[in-house]
Amino acid sequence: MSHSTIQQSSVRNGLLAALPPADWAHLGPHLEAVELPFDQTVHAAGGPVDAVFFIETGMVSILVTLEDGSQVESGIAGPEGLLGLTLVFGDSRSFTDARVQLEGTALRIGAAAFHTAMDRSPALRALLLRYALAFLGQVTQSGACNARHPIENRLARWLLTAHDRAGADEFPMTHEFMAMMLGVNRPGVSIAAGILNRAGLIRYVRGHMTITDRPGLEAATCECYHTVRHEYARLLGPRAAASAASGG
Amino acid sequence: MSHSTIQQSSVRNGLLAALPPADWAHLGPHLEAVELPFDQTVHAAGGPVDAVFFIETGMVSILVTLEDGSQVESGIAGPEGLLGLTLVFGDSRSFTDARVQLEGTALRIGAAAFHTAMDRSPALRALLLRYALAFLGQVTQSGACNARHPIENRLARWLLTAHDRAGADEFPMTHEFMAMMLGVNRPGVSIAAGILNRAGLIRYVRGHMTITDRPGLEAATCECYHTVRHEYARLLGPRAAASAASGG
DNA sequence: AAGTATTTGTTCGATTTCGAACGCACGGAC
DNA sequence: GTCCGTGCGTTCGAAATCGAACAAATACTT
CATH class of the missing domain: 1.10.10.10 (Winged helix-like DNA-binding domain superfamily/Winged helix DNA-binding domain)
Structure with a gap:
């Protein structure tokens, strides 16, 4: 596994960019640049999650599959976030599908290295838990939005x-x-x-x-867009809310 | 602050019951039995969260308030869970209302003592993160359910x-x-x-x-009931899925 | 115990949304 | 250049859901 070392200063992912430089050492050496081709299922519902993907560019939908085979989006991740959130919670199985809607690239880190980094870096833990909370906010608001708007x-x-x-x-x-x-x-x-x-x-x-x-x-x-964006900004900073896209 | 000491063996809350006895020492002395009267707003959207409530009996709805003033339930907590999840994520502000729908009781611990316990007990951290993930699953499934069923x-x-x-x-x-x-x-x-x-x-x-x-x-x-229950059982064990109610 | 205010559960027409069928526009093959 | 396959966007009747008004039952007051 010989992939070139990635510099923190060159990353576009909002979470990685926000990490204190001292904590970058726990992650950087294990990150591998990967493609996110259109329509790829990065994680499948019920399946194992063996890596976290920090999204650099593109957009990935988090999808619930219902009994009738239809799928509904519960959340979206882009350059402000990551895929494989279940690993942040200490679990290794995905409740949802993660499917690429706009192709892009990501920085991948295997589950073992990720857990080691989480164990050793309180700053990384705190940052990713804030992201998890922001994502929960998005899912929460979307559910109400689905019901009423x-x-x-x-x-x-x-x-x-x-x-x-x-x-x-x-x-x-x-x-x-x-x-x-x-x-x-x-x-x-x-x-x-x-x-x-x-x-x-x-x-x-x-x-x-x-x-x-x-x-x-x-x-x-509806107000849901602004509500979610505000929550992202509160927890992760204004750059994250803008998703590094226009704000990058 | 002189409240009687609570024995772990006497708790009905699923999370507290599942805690290894050695880790109980971090929480038990700080727990205070409180009432959850009908219709009480335990936490308000946008407001501060200064304590975690481990529910002993009763049921509490987690609610999103929309612009038009209407409210929609995004999740439910009972004796299998807790209120004040935002503190588990290291934040201290509630995105949602938490309102008592069926009166009951809870064991309350202040934010400072809770954070100390979380810092000192890896088992507690792991347990509450699994609960947070299960709750995210509930919210996720409910959102899709709202849209389609x-x-x-x-x-x-x-x-x-x-x-x-x-x-x-x-x-x-x-x-x-x-x-x-x-x-x-x-x-x-x-x-x-x-x-x-x-x-x-x-x-x-x-x-x-x-x-x-x-x-x-x-x-x-619809299948959503079983899907969510299955996820709770997977992450927290069958007793938690039964919510300690009938399974108690 | 009767009157009254309040809250609950039901009924109705109007609107939104659904599911299936239709016609059109692009892209590759010859 | 033209044919044809594939997938897209639109239109339609049917069903579900909405919002407002109605009716019924309880709890409070005197």
Whole structure:
């Protein structure tokens, strides 16, 4: 296993960047740059988790699979976070699927080395527990949002969340995908997207989404977007809330 | 501060009961028995959290408050768990309301003593992190359930969850409350409850709910009840999944 | 014990959302 | 350049859910 050493100053991941330099020594030597190709299932529900992935670029959805085979997004991770949260809790089995929605790269560390680093670095423990709490906040708010808010607002929220992590105004995204993420049917998304489109907030053509009026989208979203972003900022700092995408 | 010393053998809380006796010394002397009166807000969203409450009896809902003032349940805690989870993560502010739905009692420990105990007892840390992960699983599954499952199934699920923690087949509960918990309107619950009632699974009269056919309810629930219960059992053992209520 | 205020459970029309079928646009093959 | 396969976005009737008004039962007051 001979991969080149990674410098902390060059990482784009918000958690790694926030780590005190003295604590970097516990992680850095064990990190390996890996690709996150589109649609890859990084972790599968019920399956083992043998590594943590600190996301450098791209976006990964955390998905619940229901009995009927449908999947619903419970959370999103991007350059502000990581995959393999169960290892932070001392467990090694995933409750959810983690699937790449926007391709990117990550820094991978095996479970054994990760646990050693966690044991030796109180700063790392504290940081990752704060991230876990922020993620819990996201999942919590999303659950209420699913129960109460109409599709149009939820779609605007989801687009903003994706925009934060995409690192560009334009990214590949289909109606069918967004419908699955939101747990609604495709036509529902088409109608909602049509409204946002006619309002000039977005443009989309055949699997190609463009954010054209971000302030407008922020006015169209339910409060859940801001609530979650505020919680991320509180626990991880403003840069994390911006997901290192535009803020990086 | 002169409260009588509590013996580990006498606690009904699943987490405290599962703690290795040697580690009890870090917590026991600081625990104080407190009441959980009906409708009390133990922690308020955005407010400080200055203590952890290990629930002995009763049931407490974890609630998200939305912009329109409505509240939606994101999770439930009973004798299998605790309140003040944010302290386990090293934070001291609550993202949600914690409100008592079925009165009971708890063992309270202040934040400072709790942190000291967490620092000194790896077993306590590991145990409470596993609980935090189980709770995250509950919130995650509930979010997907909110998005996809019809009211009747979700009501059956909620009643089973409450039954686990109520310690009795009969407990006070109104349609209005259940509607708020599920994030649906009152009539929706009335119709669903009427179906369960006519099927002989439950009886209810003016704020008084009786579970009359638990196996029938388990057949009427969506898979989410079993999924969450299974995750609790995996992480905390079968007794915790049964919530110490019937399994006590 | 009767009247009254309060809270609960039910019914109704309007809206949202669902699930299936339809027609269209791109990309590769020849 | 044209054909054809694949996948996308849109339209429709049906069902579930919503929000407001109604009716019934309890608890409090005198």
